Amino acid sequence: MRPETRRRVLDAVETLGFRPNQHAQSLHSGRSWTVGLMTTDGIGRFSTPVLLGAEDALGAGKISVLLCDTRGDSIREQHHLRNLMDRRVDGIIVTGRRTDPRPPLTGITGLESVPVVYALSPSTDPGDMSVVTDDKGGAGLAAEHLLATGRTRIAHITGPEHHAAARDRARHAVEHLEQAGLALSTGRVHFGEWSEAWGRRAADAVLRTAPDTDAVFCGNDQIARGVTDALRERGIGAPGDIAVVGYDNWDTMALASRPPLTTIDMNLAEIGRIAALRLLEAIDAGEATPGVRTVPCRLVVREST
Amino acid sequence: MRPETRRRVLDAVETLGFRPNQHAQSLHSGRSWTVGLMTTDGIGRFSTPVLLGAEDALGAGKISVLLCDTRGDSIREQHHLRNLMDRRVDGIIVTGRRTDPRPPLTGITGLESVPVVYALSPSTDPGDMSVVTDDKGGAGLAAEHLLATGRTRIAHITGPEHHAAARDRARHAVEHLEQAGLALSTGRVHFGEWSEAWGRRAADAVLRTAPDTDAVFCGNDQIARGVTDALRERGIGAPGDIAVVGYDNWDTMALASRPPLTTIDMNLAEIGRIAALRLLEAIDAGEATPGVRTVPCRLVVREST
Structure with missing residues (x-):
């Protein structure tokens, strides 16, 4: 493109206040720059800091977070999962209140090509990516x-x-x-x-x-x-x-x-942050690095000891 | 389309596990079927039930929720707002911990054509849509x-x-x-x-x-x-x-x-639900119905009285 043409296009962008349409960019690039954040039991005292840690790590860039609350209901989980797949999310973070392992997401076509990280509640499958407390x-x-x-x-x-x-x-x-x-x-x-x-x-x-x-x-x-x-x-x-x-x-x-x-x-926000970073790595690399990552706790000393 | 052709297309859909690409649909329809949910102060005890009430009302349909946490930082708010506009959200819900009125969202091109509902923390502009506690x-x-x-x-x-x-x-x-x-x-x-x-x-x-x-x-x-x-x-x-x-x-x-x-x-989940319903109405009608809607409280009697 000639410099003058380029200049006129940029002027028009400025005048019209044009912003690129993310949907058109996503169709073009094959990436949606969105990540699904699934909580399995509402947003409680434990999942909130995990969510915020993940949102902080993702939102600093251009990645947006689609919030899905399944309330422990497998029909809701499938509904949200289908929706996330239709939106071509780049990855999914799953979190819940309990530290007990949970079965991996399943039951929907195409899921095998989307990286998933389990935060706080690890997957029962050791081949999955999980981030847990110590x-x-x-x-x-x-x-x-x-x-x-x-x-x-x-x-x-x-x-x-x-x-x-x-x-x-x-x-x-x-x-x-x-x-x-x-x-x-x-x-x-x-x-x-x-x-x-x-x-x-x-x-x-x-x-x-x-x-x-x-x-x-x-x-x-x-x-x-x-x-x-x-x-x-x-x-x-x-x-x-x-x-x-x-x-x-x-x-x-x-x-x-x-x-x-x-x-x-338990450094819950750090668990969310590391889950987000592992997800971003997997998205960029095009493949998951399986295994469980453990986040250390810290002792907070006050007057009761 | 002939019935046989239609049949063959549907068979292929079934065999391939095809799901429509939401981005292509959004480009076509001009709607993204997403709503931005902005919290101004983390996700705390007050904003959580509002968020969940809104997510429940929106997520039951095909609308997804983009979560944005501004942490009371106006630079983060502008960043998220720009991102929401690029994604062509159908509307925005703004919530916060305090019941004090807050200035309306501003400072970005195109915002005037996107309906916004303020939940719990009303807008200082009486021409905006707000849902508040009583x-x-x-x-x-x-x-x-x-x-x-x-x-x-x-x-x-x-x-x-x-x-x-x-x-x-x-x-x-x-x-x-x-x-x-x-x-x-x-x-x-x-x-x-x-x-x-x-x-x-x-x-x-x-x-x-x-x-x-x-x-x-x-x-x-x-x-x-x-x-x-x-x-x-x-x-x-x-x-x-x-x-x-x-x-x-x-x-x-x-x-x-x-x-x-x-x-x-305070029925906070109801505040979130009503905010979501007002937003859906405004999206469908193509125009906002301004004003403040007040959600009644209820008395819960236990042993202290």
């Missing part, structure tokens, strides 16, 4: 911190045994204590619910059965908050008599707790 | 409920005075009591923070300055939870001596509170 490391950080501050009679109160998060954190905490030559002060893990009320009830049980307990490691912050409430109401000092560690670093719970909670932060 | 009705429900259960010495503890939600609820609660011939038991509204710690401190101030108070209406559930904690720790019965009403129906707070909170539910 429950072993998290439980280790909590146990290590309690041991380092001189605690030796440690109890563990957590959620339902059928949740992987409860089972895994408990197992790794027990293993970590055993490596230090210790057993749980109560001789067993207290499985129950992810609630403050369970934390209060279980704290009472611990005080009754092992009154010399000097620390409680809890499977989430709600349980830990219940434990601190029970201790305070029975005149037992925290951390003076009993130190308390939570899990999740959910600010509403951890900061409102009296005392504020030392807790484990 | 703070007057909500405060009225709380006051009415306390009056109906025989309370006459009512205090009000709420968030910062520079938040519209705190100011509006306080003003309407005071007006409602005045209509019943009553004034606030403490003679004034206790403005402070949206936190449990503020609820506890303010409850102490109320007990000191107006010990015959028989009810506290709180601007949110965190404050109300702080109030119930302070009352219990001072040996004052709730609701026996003092009834407590919260605001938000945030289940984590309202149910974990001792006693569980009577509270006002």
Whole structure:
């Protein structure tokens, strides 16, 4: 094109405020510059930071995020999946509240050519790309911190045994204590619910059965908050008599707790960000690099220890 | 087309697993069947139910939702807005955490031809489409409920005075009591923070300055939870001596509170749903019906009253 022609075209673009039509570009390039973000259980406390981390990594470029909420309903999942395929998404991120593995997306033609990354809830297929939290490391950080501050009679109160998060954190905490030559002060893990009320009830049980307990490691912050409430109401000092560690670093719970909670932060936004980056790599390379990537936790120390 | 030809095309579609390309359809129809969903402050406790309500109303059809999180940053807002325009979205829903009015979207060519609905955070321009919560009705429900259960010495503890939600609820609660011939038991509204710690401190101030108070209406559930904690720790019965009403129906707070909170539910998912329906109407009609639509609250009665 002659420079004058080029100049006139650019002037016309300017005058008309022309913006290229993304649909025409997508037809031309075969790429839609969109990614599907599927949550399987609404948008909750756990999936929100994952979503935001992913949106942040993707949205900084020209990639847009199509939000799909399946609410754990397989008919909705198929509906959204069909829609995403019709829109020729470049890739899909799947996330959910639970850390239990979930079956891979399936049941729709063409899916095999679209990269999929599972964030927080890994795929049951080890050949898929998953990004998960490090429950072993998290439980280790909590146990290590309690041991380092001189605690030796440690109890563990957590959620339902059928949740992987409860089972895994408990197992790794027990293993970590055993490596230090210790057993749980109560001789067993207290499985129950992810609630403050369970934390209060279980704290009472611990005080009754092992009154010399000097620390409680809890499977989430709600349980830990219940434990601190029970201790305070029975005149037992925290951390003076009993130190308390939570899990999740959910600010509403951890900061409102009296005392504020030392807790484990899973770096959920980082899980979302890494899921997005792995997806972008797979899109650019034209092939997936299978396997599970684990994101380390960090210890947040506050007044409860 | 002859029936045999049609039959052969459909057979080929079936055999090949063909799905229409949405981008080609969009170029043809001039519609993208996508809607932008912009949140101005991350995805928090308030915007999440609004988002889900909107996604539910839109996603049931063939409309997809492009998620844009501006994090209150005007550069990010312009970036997302430009991207949404390039993608020829059929409309935009804007939502945020605060009920304070916000300036309308602006600064980009072509925006005037795209319908925009503001959900929860209304536009400052009354000519725009906004869907808001009914703070007057909500405060009225709380006051009415306390009056109906025989309370006459009512205090009000709420968030910062520079938040519209705190100011509006306080003003309407005071007006409602005045209509019943009553004034606030403490003679004034206790403005402070949206936190449990503020609820506890303010409850102490109320007990000191107006010990015959028989009810506290709180601007949110965190404050109300702080109030119930302070009352219990001072040996004052709730609701026996003092009834407590919260605001938000945030289940984590309202149910974990001792006693569980009577509270006002803003029906946030309904705000999102109605915003989506107004947007669909405007898209179909080719023109917006300006004005503010108010969504009623509902009273949720639990053990604190």
